[in-house]
Amino acid sequence: MRRIKIISLAVLCVFGLSLQASSxxxxxxxxxxxxxxxxxxxxxxxxxxxxxxxxxxxxxxxxxxxxxxxxxxxxxxxxxxxxxxxxxxxxxxxxxxxxxxxxxxxxxxxxxxxxxxFLTMHFVVRADSGINTFADLAGKSILIGKGSFGAKEAAKYIKLFGLAGKVKLINAELSGAVAALKNGQIDGFATSGSYPAPNVIEAAASTKIKILSMTPQEIKLTKRDPLVIPAGTYPNINHDIMTTTLPxxxxxxxxxxxxxxxxxxxxxxxxxxxxxxxxxxxxxxxxxxxxxxxxxxxxxxxxxxxxxxxxxxxxxx
The missing domain is CATH 3.40.190.10 (Periplasmic binding protein-like II)
Structure with missing residues (x-):
């Protein structure tokens, strides 16, 4: 009986290796x-x-x-x-x-x-930061990530919207953005994930946030396609957000x-x-x-x- 079990195990091992090799x-x-x-x-x-x-x-x-x-x-x-x-x-x-x-x-x-x-730009800020429009970002600190497309896109928008040199852009890993926002180390962060973005959901769950909406003129400056993030996509965000998207x-x-x-x-x-x-x-x-x-x-x-x-x-x- 033991010999039969050993042979059976050997056959199963060979069969498993065969399946693995065919993958x-x-x-x-x-x-x-x-x-x-x-x-x-x-x-x-x-x-x-x-x-x-x-x-x-x-x-x-x-x-x-x-x-x-x-x-x-x-x-x-x-x-x-x-x-x-x-x-x-x-x-x-x-x-x-x-x-x-x-x-x-x-x-x-x-x-x-x-x-x-598609990639969807999100500019997330603390609800108590006094930031309601992109113009309000002047004098504030925004974490934009490091080396990603979203980081480059965010920096480009800041420049296009006439805010170059007026906003402190932090090139750090996005993985630390939510904690930094919650602890008051930054006023906001930018991310380019498709919506609903997990890090934005996480931020909304841990602190009160706003997501900045772009004007038609600002969207035109970016030369990107417009996109509406529907009201209710994120907790306590009860209005549509106008932003940009990229395939x-x-x-x-x-x-x-x-x-x-x-x-x-x-x-x-x-x-x-x-x-x-x-x-x-x-x-x-x-x-x-x-x-x-x-x-x-x-x-x-x-x-x-x-x-x-x-x-x-x-x-x-």
């Missing part, structure tokens, strides 16, 4: 662990692992921001997947801004997969096989109903959002979209 490993480079995009990545990874019965094994990696994600695409091998606004891919391939010292050809292998909820997509490189890209894209869309049950922000994602991409789709992703007869711009094929 395709994917590295999903996301965002800071305190951001909504990291939470999204975890949701996507868990759902894809589940719907493919482990055939696709997604590991989530924390990131310092979208710029780092794009830059790593040059040297990462295998099934590297990452998130970024399309505009950063455009800048990288044109050798502009933060990519001006890079070889643009090293970004030619980047390919699009699928869209995810975000999931990308890979031509290092990924057509088969893997097809299975990954298919698994994402087939998981969407369950993702919507986990968080409301997924409901906004449809095939129409594919129009935001300017980078060609991976051949595997393209195969899936053609199978489901998605309406695709010619530039993506």
């Amino acid at each position: 395709t490993r994917i590295t999903y480079k996301s965002a800071k662990s305190s951001s909504s995009y990291y939470q999204m990545a975890v949701q996507v990874g868990e759902n894809i692992n589940h719907i493919t019965h482990g055939k696709l094994s997604v590991t989530i990696e924390e990131s310092q921001g979208s710029v780092q994600n794009v830059k790593e695409a040059r040297k990462r091998t295998g099934n590297y997947v990452f998130t970024t606004p399309p505009v950063l891919i455009k800048l990288a391939q044109a050798k502009k801004a933060m990519f001006k010292n890079d070889n643009p050809k090293s970004y030619d292998k980047i390919r699009a997969l699928f869209p995810i909820p 975000v997509g999931v990308y890979t490189t031509t290092n990924m096989s057509e088969k893997t890209a097809y299975e990954l894209t298919k698994a994402f869309w087939e998981s969407k109903k369950n993702l919507e049950k986990q968080n409301i922000w997924w409901k906004a994602i449809t095939f129409k959002n594919l129009n935001m991409f300017h980078t060609k789709l991976h051949k595997g992703a393209l195969k899936y979209y053609e199978e489901v007869k998605a309406n695709l711009p010619a530039r993506l094929k």
Whole structure:
């Protein structure tokens, strides 16, 4: 009997190793662990692992921001997947801004997969800070994060709104923003997570906050798309917030096989109903959002979209 048990255990071990060996490993480079995009990545990874019965094994990696994600695409091998606004891919391939010292050809292998909820700018301040408009930020301290897209966007807005040199911008990790706000060390913080953003929810739960609303003129200055955060999205915020948004997509490189890209894209869309049950922000994602991409789709992703007869711009094929 003991010999039979040993043989059975050996067979199970071999079977388990066989299943593990057949699993395709994917590295999903996301965002800071305190951001909504990291939470999204975890949701996507868990759902894809589940719907493919482990055939696709997604590991989530924390990131310092979208710029780092794009830059790593040059040297990462295998099934590297990452998130970024399309505009950063455009800048990288044109050798502009933060990519001006890079070889643009090293970004030619980047390919699009699928869209995810968009970046939404939040300027969160203490309710007792006396800040009601962006003009009121003069003489105040705002934590804007460190190295992320949101940090750069916040600094840009401060300058565009005529507040350069008038606001103390703190370049520190966003993970400490809520505690610093609660303890009165800062007057507010800026974050670019999709709404409802976990760190904004956390801030609202620990202290009374306001979220600044932009005027139409201020939104026009940013050259970003307008977005309304509905009243009631956050505790005690009972009015609509006018702010800006920026599309975000999931990308890979031509290092990924057509088969893997097809299975990954298919698994994402087939998981969407369950993702919507986990968080409301997924409901906004449809095939129409594919129009935001300017980078060609991976051949595997393209195969899936053609199978489901998605309406695709010619530039993506």
